[in-house]
Amino acid sequence: QVQLVESGGGVVQPGRSLRLSCAASGFSFSSFGMHWVRQAPGKGLEWVAVTSYDGSKKYYADSVKGRFTISRDDSSNTLYLQMNSLRTEDTAVYYCAKPLGTSSGTDFIFSLWGQGTPVTVSS
């Protein structure tokens, strides 16, 4: 069935790195741009990053720009988030999200979410 499964979260010290993965199935992964969205404990939703369907365009929230890198491997239907120089404020559940469609506008509406993977940055 159509699903997204995140992995790679855990507890990490400030300044260290972590790579998250999101395994996609049940849809044509290579046709869609893909997003990461995070949610700090007890807080609201924060969009993190997006990659276009072919990986040629990537956009980031200012809070992670220069530290996080979004990438994709269409051969394995996997989305990644490389997180470097982690800070305590990066502590959150990280969701990958598939957009509603591929056209302008629909590519920025989140129609399918994974269950999320928790990241805790703490010394």
Place this chain on the structure above:
Amino acid sequence: DIVMTQSPDSLAVSLGERATINCWSSQSVLYSANNRNYLAWYQQKPGQPPKLLIDWASARESGVPDRFSGSGSGTDFTLTISSLQAEDVAVYYCQQYFSTPLTFGGGTKVEIK
């Protein structure tokens, strides 16, 4: 960046009564070329990821009960639950997709009175 503001932060409504959630954007999310509002609503139940309810400000997603409706244009939007059911207890978020960075409102927690 477009700032999204929701009110109230929380509300308690009796079963069968109406719940109304407001969302404002710091600038218009109405795209004049197609006359569409780039505004979505999500529902998040405890321990679950968000679920898309409404996009383009008023278009209900397939399978979403018709007691949920969205309205508004430009900078002012509303999500209405016409007759609150127990399963509607959740946090509701608006989101603009007019421009990056994509931004969400702070959320409105809906409870049963």
